[in-house]
Amino acid sequence: MTIYDWIVIGAGITGSALAYELSKQKFKVLLLEKDVVPNNATVYSYGGLAYWSGTNQLTRQLCQEGIELHRNLSEELEADTEFRELDLVLTIDKEDDPIQILQNYSQFAVTPELLDLQAACELEPLLNPKAIAGILKLPHGHIHPQKTAQAYQQAFLRLGGTIVYEPVIKLLGSEHLIQGVVTSQNTYYAANTVVCAGGLTRSLLKQSDIVVKNYFTHAQLITTPPVDFKLRSIIMPARQQRFALEATASEIEQQSLWDRLDDQPIQSILDAGAVQFLDGSLCIGQISGIITNPNVKFDQSLAEVKIRQQVAKILPFVEKIPGNFHHCLVAFTTNSIAVIGNVKNWSGVYVFNGFTSPLVFVPPLARRFANWVAGKKDQIIVQLNNDCQ
Numbered sequence: 396m397t398i399y400d401w402i403v404i405g406a407g408i409t410g411s412a413l414a415y416e417l418s419k420q421k422f423k424v425l426l427l428e429k430d431v432v433p434n435n436a437t438v439y440s441y442g443g444l445a446y447w448s449g450t451n452q453l454t455r456q457l458c459q460e461g462i463e464l465h466r467n468l469s470e471e472l473e474a475d476t477e478f479r480e481l482d483l484v485l486t487i488d489k490e491d492d493p494i495q496i497l498q499n500y501s502q503f504a505v506t507p508e509l510l511d512l513q514a515a516c517e518l519e520p521l522l523n524p525k526a527i528a529g530i531l532k533l534p535h536g537h538i539h540p541q542k543t544a545q546a547y548q549q550a551f552l553r554l555g556g557t558i559v560y561e562p563v564i565k566l567l568g569s570e571h572l573i574q575g576v577v578t579s580q581n582t583y584y585a586a587n588t589v590v591c592a593g594g595l596t597r598s599l600l601k602q603s604d605i606v607v608k609n610y611f612t613h614a615q616l617i618t619t620p621p622v623d624f625k626l627r628s629i630i631m632p633a634r635q636q637r638f639a640l641e642a643t644a645s646e647i648e649q650q651s652l653w654d655r656l657d658d659q660p661i662q663s664i665l666d667a668g669a670v671q672f673l674d675g676s677l678c679i680g681q682i683s684g685i686i687t688n689p690n691v692k693f694d695q696s697l698a699e700v701k702i703r704q705q706v707a708k709i710l711p712f713v714e715k716i717p718g719n720f721h722h723c724l725v726a727f728t729t730n731s732i733a734v735i736g737n738v739k740n741w742s743g744v745y746v747f748n749g750f751t752s753p754l755v756f757v758p759p760l761a762r763r764f765a766n767w768v769a770g771k772k773d774q775i776i777v778q779l780n781n782d783c784q
């Protein structure tokens with residue numbers, strides 16, 4: 396019988412990076428993923444690296460570590476993550492006051508540049524000048540998120556790691572000790588199990604009566620095949636509603652709705668944005684909603700029309716281009732930048748999930764976490780571990 400040092404559940408960007416970093420520390424690691432064809436938040440992500448967005452010493456340090464790590468990641472993993480420096484264009488609504496909107500960004504490490512209508516359209520000619528009052532421009536990084544996850548997985552396999560495609564049904568153990576997992580086909584044993592199951596982390600842990608401060612939104616978006624139009628930047632609204640939506644999660648927790656698996660939407664918002672990948676394909680979105688049932692079904696045609704109409708106000712070319720609708724769960728937490736560390740009152744089980752700015756924070760924190768469990772001191776992981784208790 397094989398006993399692994401670590402089982403990692405979930406092969407999105409989070410689990411893939413962590414499995415690789417744990418293997419680099421010479422642990423014997425099994426990465427378990429339920430889907431052979433990925434259908435997760437990583438695959439539908441814009442791929443933006445918001446390294447300008449640090450608001451305190453901790454997040455500024457992680458932003459800096461994250462962008463530096465990404466700049467060298469293709470070389471380290473021996474596969475192209477499609478990293479590039481790309482402007483982030485934050486559109487300001489016609490009815491908003493640009494100066495007021497700019498002030499909303501004063502807490503970030505990098506101050507955005509405010510561009511008037513003419514300068515905005517010179518920078519991004521596909522913008523509709525009738526819909527905006529101007530833009531904020533920020534230096535941003537960009538990767539292909541799924542190619543990055545795959546690059547981590549390939550490097551993990553080269554280090555001797557194992558990937559198995561089976562859904563984890565439950566954690567194995569009792570009396571507050573987890574000793575492995577049960578999948579649809581097998582039982583796997585490990586000294587430690589770490590859950591990186593994105594939006595499904597909460598329901599998986601709940602089966603073992605483990606409750607973590609981990610929530611999820613339902614994201615709805617459209618992806619397109621390569622198109623002839625050429626976007627020069629990542630487009631998002633300067634007034635993003637998603638953060639306010641996520642903040643309501645703590646109120647929801649008080650009402651214990653999260654444990655009732657309701658189908659009723661608590662709230663849903665649309666942040667109109669788009670990004671183009673190097674092959675010319677686009678990701679256009681996104682509707683975010685809180686519904687505590689992870690398996691709820693959506694009216695696809697209605698959502699697709701809504702997204703196209705809203706995004707086309709800013710970028711008229713998206714109205715008629717071909718595309719496919721997708722839905723995925725996006726994990727988040729409210730009182731920290733992520734849920735990282737060992738689960739309170741349990742042995743052998745950890746969580747590494749629910750990141751704000753996951754694509755910039757996950758690589759440095761996966762490295763730090765692996766070093767920490769290998770016995771090296773790490774104040775940042777200790778702090779985040781305390782936050783999640």
Ligand SMILES: Cc1cc2nc3c(=O)[nH]c(=O)nc-3n(C[C@H](O)[C@H](O)[C@H](O)COP(=O)(O)OP(=O)(O)OC[C@H]3O[C@@H](n4cnc5c(N)ncnc54)[C@H](O)[C@@H]3O)c2cc1C
Nearest residue numbers: 405407408409429435436437440441443563592593753754
């Ligand atoms: C439209 C959109 C745009 C975004 N843009 C950005 C952006 O620009 N920058 C940024 O930083 N973030 C962005 N995000 C968020 C970011 O993409 C996600 O938060 C991140 O990819 C989550 O990674 P993850 O590994 O935690 O989760 P996921 O990618 O969801 O992976 C979790 C994995 O766990 C697996 N799993 C779940 N349960 C089980 C089980 N029981 N057994 C086995 N496997 C299981 C799932 O199949 C899945 O593969 C965006 C998200 C969306 C939807």
